[in-house]
Amino acid sequence: MATTTTTVPSAGPVAGSRSFLSRLREGDEIARIITFLFAASVVLITLLLVFELWQGSVLPRHKFGFNFFRTSVWDPIFDQFGALPFIYGTLVTALISLLIAVPLGIGAAIFLAELAPPRISDTLEFFIDLLAAVPSVIYGLLGVFVVIPLMREYIQPALKNTLGFLPFFQGPMYGMGFLTAGIVLAIMVTPYIISVSREVLLSVPRDQREAALSLGSTHWESTWKVVVPFARAGIMGSIFLALARALGETMAVTMVIGNAPVISASLFSPGYSIAAIVANELTEATSNLHYQSLIELGLVLFLLTFILNGLARLLIVATTQRGGGMGNA
Amino acid sequence: MNSRLRWRKFVSRFMLTMTGVCALVSVSVLFFILGHLVYHGGTSISWAFFTKLPAPVGETGGGMANAIIGSAKMLLLATLIGVPVGFFGAIYLAEFSGGATAFVVRYAADLLNGVPSIVIGIFAYSIAVLPFKRFTTLAGGFALGLMMIPITLRSTEDFLRAVPTALREAAMALGASKWKSIVTVIVPAAYRGILTAVLLAFARVAGETAPLLFTALGNRFWSPGWNQPTDSLPVAIYRYAISPFEDWHRQAWAAGLVLLGLILVINIVARAILSRGIAVPRA
Amino acid sequence: MHASVRPILSVKIPPTVTSAAARETAAALSMRMTISKLNFFYGSKQVLFDISMGIATNKVTSLIGPSGCGKSTLLRTLNRMHEAVRSARLEGEILLDGQDIFTQDVTAHRRRVGMVFQRPNPFPKSIFENVAYGLRINGSNVPIPDAVEKSLRHAALWDEVKDHLHKSAYELSGGQQQRLCIARALAVEPEVLLLDEPCSALDPISTAKIEELLVQLKDLCTIVTVTHNMQQAARISDFTAFLLTGQLIEFSPTPQLFTTPGDPRTEAYITGRFG
Numbered sequence: 001m002a003t004t005t006t007t008v009p010s011a012g013p014v015a016g017s018r019s020f021l022s023r024l025r026e027g028d029e030i031a032r033i034i035t036f037l038f039a040a041s042v043v044l045i046t047l048l049l050v051f052e053l054w055q056g057s058v059l060p061r062h063k064f065g066f067n068f069f070r071t072s073v074w075d076p077i078f079d080q081f082g083a084l085p086f087i088y089g090t091l092v093t094a095l096i097s098l099l100i101a102v103p104l105g106i107g108a109a110i111f112l113a114e115l116a117p118p119r120i121s122d123t124l125e126f127f128i129d130l131l132a133a134v135p136s137v138i139y140g141l142l143g144v145f146v147v148i149p150l151m152r153e154y155i156q157p158a159l160k161n162t163l164g165f166l167p168f169f170q171g172p173m174y175g176m177g178f179l180t181a182g183i184v185l186a187i188m189v190t191p192y193i194i195s196v197s198r199e200v201l202l203s204v205p206r207d208q209r210e211a212a213l214s215l216g217s218t219h220w221e222s223t224w225k226v227v228v229p230f231a232r233a234g235i236m237g238s239i240f241l242a243l244a245r246a247l248g249e250t251m252a253v254t255m256v257i258g259n260a261p262v263i264s265a266s267l268f269s270p271g272y273s274i275a276a277i278v279a280n281e282l283t284e285a286t287s288n289l290h291y292q293s294l295i296e297l298g299l300v301l302f303l304l305t306f307i308l309n310g311l312a313r314l315l316i317v318a319t320t321q322r323g324g325g326m327g328n329a
Numbered sequence: 330m331n332s333r334l335r336w337r338k339f340v341s342r343f344m345l346t347m348t349g350v351c352a353l354v355s356v357s358v359l360f361f362i363l364g365h366l367v368y369h370g371g372t373s374i375s376w377a378f379f380t381k382l383p384a385p386v387g388e389t390g391g392g393m394a395n396a397i398i399g400s401a402k403m404l405l406l407a408t409l410i411g412v413p414v415g416f417f418g419a420i421y422l423a424e425f426s427g428g429a430t431a432f433v434v435r436y437a438a439d440l441l442n443g444v445p446s447i448v449i450g451i452f453a454y455s456i457a458v459l460p461f462k463r464f465t466t467l468a469g470g471f472a473l474g475l476m477m478i479p480i481t482l483r484s485t486e487d488f489l490r491a492v493p494t495a496l497r498e499a500a501m502a503l504g505a506s507k508w509k510s511i512v513t514v515i516v517p518a519a520y521r522g523i524l525t526a527v528l529l530a531f532a533r534v535a536g537e538t539a540p541l542l543f544t545a546l547g548n549r550f551w552s553p554g555w556n557q558p559t560d561s562l563p564v565a566i567y568r569y570a571i572s573p574f575e576d577w578h579r580q581a582w583a584a585g586l587v588l589l590g591l592i593l594v595i596n597i598v599a600r601a602i603l604s605r606g607i608a609v610p611r612a
Numbered sequence: 613m614h615a616s617v618r619p620i621l622s623v624k625i626p627p628t629v630t631s632a633a634a635r636e637t638a639a640a641l642s643m644r645m646t647i648s649k650l651n652f653f654y655g656s657k658q659v660l661f662d663i664s665m666g667i668a669t670n671k672v673t674s675l676i677g678p679s680g681c682g683k684s685t686l687l688r689t690l691n692r693m694h695e696a697v698r699s700a701r702l703e704g705e706i707l708l709d710g711q712d713i714f715t716q717d718v719t720a721h722r723r724r725v726g727m728v729f730q731r732p733n734p735f736p737k738s739i740f741e742n743v744a745y746g747l748r749i750n751g752s753n754v755p756i757p758d759a760v761e762k763s764l765r766h767a768a769l770w771d772e773v774k775d776h777l778h779k780s781a782y783e784l785s786g787g788q789q790q791r792l793c794i795a796r797a798l799a800v801e802p803e804v805l806l807l808d809e810p811c812s813a814l815d816p817i818s819t820a821k822i823e824e825l826l827v828q829l830k831d832l833c834t835i836v837t838v839t840h841n842m843q844q845a846a847r848i849s850d851f852t853a854f855l856l857t858g859q860l861i862e863f864s865p866t867p868q869l870f871t872t873p874g875d876p877r878t879e880a881y882i883t884g885r886f887g
Binding site: 027028030031032034035036038039040041042043045046047048049052053056103104105107108110111112114115116124126127128129130131133134135136137138139140141142144145146187190191194218219220221223224244247248249250251255275278279282283294295298301302305306309313 | 506511
């Protein structure tokens with residue numbers, strides 16, 4: 001009698017009928033396909049967004065070219081659109097906000113990372129994270145009813161009296177304007193600088209600090225001359241993040257900047273920002289050129305924040321991952 | 330101790346104190362904001378606020394019932410859009426995808442996350458409003474949903490990845506197919522983090538105003554169904570705050586208190602869920 | 613801060629074996645630092661028990677012992693680095709040139725007692741600026757470039773880096789980085805140099821170079837090292853202290869400790885019966 005050879009059963013699911021196996025594989029295949037579709041939709045949406053911004057701004061790009069960014073006449077009636085006042089306003093308010101937020105934020109981050117005991121540091125960080133969650137319109141609300149009167153009655157007059165010889169602090173004081181918007185923005189972006197810088201400072205290897213102390217540094221010297229420089233790439237990253245946020249901020253700015261397309265050296269002057277004019281005029285654009293010019297402004301914002309966010313990510317990852325031996329990032 | 334050392338120590342004490350001042354100032358802003366909202370808006374919170382429609386322009390009284398409902402509707406829609414895309418997309422990234430595809434998807438998600446909300450609004454306007462020539466609740470929900478996607482996606486992916494390989498292997502060794510092990514083992518293991526991610530994304534879009542200006546626009550009356558413009562808390566706050574009417578200012582404060590209160594509560598709850606659970610990486 | 617001498621736990625600790633020869637030598641030599649009845653705690657946990665020993669001037673003293681015996685902890689008390697840890701508490705006395713180090717300003721003290729760490733940890737600066745750091749913050753009577761050159765020569769690194777002084781310190785090899793850290797520490801002209809397992813992260817060739825360097829440096833300053841490597845201690849040090857679970861078991865001139873150890877535990881350790 002011939003011996004029947006038996007096949008060795010394979011490891012894994014029982015090698016029974018083919019239909020069982022293929023059903024199993026099918027189940028996984030279906031899952032893979034479904035989840036892939038969802039993931040792909042994210043890519044598609046992003047591509048579509050970029051496409052819409054690009055296509056939707058074709059008219060002004062062809063008509064004005066780079067003059068769009070150099071002229072300051074924004075006249076829907078005569079179909080003349082120059083974006084300079086809005087770019088000016090966006091940059092000025094962002095710059096003011098950084099001038100305030102960077103020292104404030106880095107100072108607070110140093111306190112949280114170097115001085116505060118862990119429990120206090122975590123608690124304060126918790127509050128900072130909550131601050132980052134406050135929506136723009138709430139900042140705007142406080143801007144309108146608290147900051148503007150404060151500026152108009154106390155801060156702007158004080159600045160005019162002491163520094164009024166500078167062109168920045170001259171002119172009528174309405175309470176709103178570039179300076180006010182810059183201050184409100186500063187409050188909004190400080191939490192981002194604090195939380196990222198704190199994390200980056202905490203990741204600096206302990207023996208850097210210790211080496212500085214063992215050479216006879218004071219606590220401040222070891223922090224400022226060794227720890228902070230070691231983390232400088234990550235801190236720069238946090239500043240880029242903050243800047244990206246400041247550039248794209250809409251509601252708080254439009255509620256306090258005055259919404260006047262003015263270019264002025266005076267920080268008391270009302271002004272306009274890119275996000276603010278888009279918010280105010282998009283749904284009421286009078287012509288296709290008008291509409292598309294606003295889209296082009298949106299494209300500009302998109303590109304700026306895209307670059308800044310990308311750089312920020314690179315810098316922050318570089319600092320936190322390579323904890324040791326990579327100070328000159 | 331020579332005088333140079335004395336000076337250095339003084340500078341050290343002074344600068345370190347200044348950093349403490351910076352921290353104090355930064356944190357106190359939160360309480361400053363809350364304090365003002367409670368002070369100016371606390372007294373206006375009443376049953377009427379939550380149930381009545383706005384009064385005719387210039388008259389006092391009335392509430393924000395329509396804005397609250399409008400926000401609720403759009404947030405519901407946003408969640409229905411944002412969560413499945415984010416959740417299933419994250420499962421793809423964490424469980425099925427190869428290096429190159431994963432990189433592209435993640436890059437797109439991070440890009441989308443960094444887009445200013447007003448640009449999202451422009452995008453939603455051009456594809457959800459212009460073609461249909463109307464402002465709708467649907468468009469508003471769509472815009473908010475877009476913003477929820479990248480937050481949910483990246484966070485969920487992080488939490489899924491943090492599930493230990495040992496658990497996955499155990500499930501597979503017991504004969505479970507991949508999707509079954511995902512459904513029965515991996516997702517439950519990461520549920521705390523995923524829930525937190527959803528809550529935080531929800532809180533983030535609940536306060537968004539700019540995209541709604543171009544999609545749902547605003548509405549002083551009830552907005553039945555999904556095809557009409559609708560009011561929302563953030564937009565109402567904006568409109569009332571910049572208006573010249575004292576009574577509307579009062580209501581703006583109240584609405585601000587309700588909105589911020591909601592957002593802060595969700596944030597605190599989300600963090601509490603996370604800290605009570607298994608240690609998972611912060612998204 | 614530092615409390616008066618009063619042990620909290622009355623633990624029976626056998627007396628440290630210090631040979632007659634060691635006592636004679638101790639009397640003959642001057643002691644740069646003296647440690648008396650040192651007890652050290654992290655919170656309520658005691659990690660060093662009643663340590664008393666002297667650090668001889670211009671000699672190399674090694675602390676050896678198994679992992680966790682407290683040798684690094686002891687080393688770090690000498691330049692008061694333990695004060696960075698909140699729960700650290702110290703009782704007993706440490707003298708530098710006869711003065712209680714805890715009554716001095718800590719920043720000034722750390723200039724006099726320098727430290728080199730286990731893993732090379734140069735600052736994110738150029739080679740020059742690394743060495744110059746201590747000089748810049750403390751002030752220097754000598755022009756800084758001269759002082760930097762002097763330190764780098766003492767650390768046997770000058771010839772290798774003299775044309776690259778403004779390159780980043782991270783471009784150096786591990787052994788070179790460690791010699792840079794030694795130069796950095798030497799720049800402020802400390803009286804005592806503490807080295808915590810300085811060669812454990814380095815290859816054998818770099819280790820040999822640094823061992824050679826340490827023997828030469830003792831003319832400049834007093835050296836205290838912590839090492840895992842008994843052969844290294846035997847090679848380079850004049851005095852060796854053996855610690856076990858926070859206690860000082862034996863402290864003698866090196867040749868004596870390694871050839872005729874007085875305590876059976878010392879013998880067990882150096883013959884490799886535990887480690």
